[in-house]
Amino acid sequence: MKLSHFRHVVAVSEQGSLRAAARHLNVEQSAISRSIRELENELGTPLFERHGRGAIPTKVGESFVNRAIHILNEVRRASDEVEQVRGGYTGKVVVGLSTVAHIVLLPKLLEPYRRRYPDVQLDVVEGLFPSLQSSILAGSIDFYIGPPPEYSIPPEMSQEKLFDNTRQVVARKGHPLSQATSLAELSEAKWVTTSITAKPEEELRELFAAHGLPPPKLALRAHSALTLIVSVAYSDLLAMAPSQIVEFPLISHAVVAVPVVEVLPAPPIVLVQRFGLHLTPAAELFADFARRVALQRYRQG
Template sequence: MKLSQLRDVLAVAETGSLRAAGRHLGIAQPAITRSIREIEHELGASLFERHAKGVRLTEIGRSFIRRAEAVQAEIRRAKDEVAQLRGHATGEVSIAMSTASSMSLLPKALTEFRKRYPDAVLKVSESFFGPVERDLLSGRIDFYIGPFDTATTGDSFVVEKLFDNRRCVIARRGHKLANATSYQDLADAQWLRPAVVERNTEGDFEQALAEFGLTNPNIVLQSRSALITMLVVANTDLLTVLPQQWLDLPMTAALIEPIKLPAFRAAPICIVRRPDLPLTPIAEYLSDMMRRAGGHYADALRRQALAA
């Protein structure tokens, strides 16, 4: 089995057709077709089945792709590591971060990372843990930073807590309920339900409100977008529940404010990665910068608590 064959299989799986894969790779379609046939012959199984608009993966193909992605990621990582050990400050790091963790950690960590590795490529995707779990297992993502329930940690991942977190009720500035003194004062409010929370994060929206006696909240809008959430809450009377980091940025703090009620429980912000997948030097450095930024943020939270 050749690495070029793995490359071709992955391209076909990504683009959904042999012709599109050929265009993507700059290779003639017959060469792609031959490559697929050879690898299927070696495996003794079909990886793709044809349909009207191209091809789709078979069940065996889906399993094979997961392994092929891991191989490709490891090859890329191996090349990067050799170059970095030879003194070349280049390579690629791919990470996933929740919106809240990126607000509190990314600016400081990125500044230091760019100083040390100005020619490196950093790929950052915004996500909770659930949608990127497979990418972490396959090696396509080096590590994840965001809310994670440490009680669910198994052998598949190494989890390091950076700091404890909390969530609060958020409203636009000047909201008529800004001076509410209890959750019962919010009984008639309308709510925006933020992004559906994945497992291993901070729990269900309605359940969180119910813990303070506010059952059956009037949810009139649901959003999976951080930008839409901000626009709606800042320009309407809808309330929502968000991590405290949304109040740390001047650009968002100028538009929204917390309603000063008891905070909600939240999963801690953690770094999560595979235990059997050593990071390249530049990925390890970025991880260290995130860890340092997390330490500074935790110190700031402690100072705020003491001053309150």
């Protein structure tokens, strides 16, 4: 097997057809066809089911593609590490960051990191652990920083807590309930829920129930921080969001924290990576900068 075989089979899987894979890799379609045929002959089994509109991996093909992705990621990482150990500043670092990680960590570490590795390509993927888990396991993402999943992480991964966190009720500036001091005063309001957990509406219901209040009225489910911020800033909807939202300069002009007396717990912010994944110097430095910023924030209370 050659690395070109792995690249071709992954491209066909991701692009959905041999023609699209050839266009994506800028090679002749005949080269893709030859690679797939050689692999299937060597393995003694079909890797794709061909049909009029393209190609779909077989069960064996799915397993092979997953392994091929892992191999290509390791090859890319090995090449980057050799260059960086030799004193070079090129390569690629892929990190998954939640909204809180974007707001708390990235502004303080980005410029120092860029000064150290000005020519390293940073690939920042916004998301939460459940949507990024498969990419972390495959090595496509070096590590993830954000709230942990509500379930235990897989045994193939390690988890390191960076700092604890809290949440606040968030409203637009000028909201008629912006000066409320208890959840009871918000019982008639309508809410935006997030997608941090599998059943985000349960978070609000459990919180209200714990204080002897009826279930809140849920009006919108946000699958991104941008949706949540826009929904709150341009309507009378309320949200329970990480405390950092109202501290962020790009957002603070539009929303305020409602000063309720109840404590609103939030999951901690953690760093998750795959066991046995040896980070390149550039990736390790990014993680180390994130630890330093988190430690400074923790010391500041």
